[in-house]
């Protein structure tokens with residue numbers, strides 16, 4: 001549904017995005033992760049047809065984003081990273097203006113979104129907080145019931161309750177067959193909504209992966225407490241990657257093969273064992289940490 005092929009935008013200062021290729025399937029929620037300046041907004045602006053690529057292409061529903069920008073924008077809902085409003089309007093006046101531009105006659109969806117996000121829509125935008133403005137942006141993006149939704153940091157400024165409402169909305173939209181591309185700095189939000197995620201670093205994609213696969217192929221951390229201090233010697237002799245946390249407690253990191261762990265623990269008196277799968281944030285940090293390049297090579 002959304003596709004970029006070797007999309008490249010080289011700004012005069014040498015920055016930009018380079019050879020970015022990915023595809024978001026119909027009905028999929030796809031996450032786009034990367035720190036400030038990695039190239040998320042630049043990629044999204046190509047999808048909206050706002051800028052010309054230096055080379056490569058972007059398309060939505062088979063239509064080239066640059067040559068069919070007007071048609072694509074009719075199908076699309078978009079929340080930009082920085083929303084430009086008419087500050088003197090109230091929320092209602094702004095939403096009415098967008099509705100007229102889009103030719104929306106039925107206010108039902110707008111009203112239910114306003115209620116869902118508890119927006120005081122008769123307040124002047126100039127007097128709204130960042131979070132309130134973000135709600136206006138979200139309502140404006142969703143109120144024409146678009147098939148494809150592109151969200152650049154959609155919940156920045158929203159409180160945790162509103163972030164939860166947003167996650168629920170995304171999951172409802174997905175179940176209605178919508179295709180969604182979303183950048184975010186909030187890992188839980190991506191984890192709770194997206195099936196796949198692209199990670200971008202210095203303008204280049206370093207991974208496009210299924211979130212579950214990313215988590216299972218990487219590490220699991222076991223925290224184990226022993227009944228006997230002597231069990232520490234068994235762990236030490238096992239060759240497992242471990243860190244001693246207390247006189248009878250260790251943290252063991254395993255990736256892939258669990259046989260050695262199981263065999264070793266069978267020889268010990270285990271009184272408690274907790275397992276933690278890496279969080280999306282930890283996985284992400286591996287791409288950006290000092291070992292980042294190694295893992296990029298391993299996975300991509």
Ligand SMILES: Nc1ncnc2c1ncn2[C@@H]1O[C@H](COP(=O)(O)OP(=O)(O)OP(=O)(O)O)[C@@H](O)[C@H]1O
Pocket residue numbers: 011012013015016017034035036037038039040041042043081
């Ligand atoms: N118009 C421009 N002219 C020159 N350089 C630009 C321009 N727009 C963006 N850049 C540079 O291109 C790179 C990618 O920027 P982009 O805004 O796409 O990143 P981002 O991942 O969206 O970051 P953020 O999370 O801060 O929004 C950055 O180094 C940025 O400084």
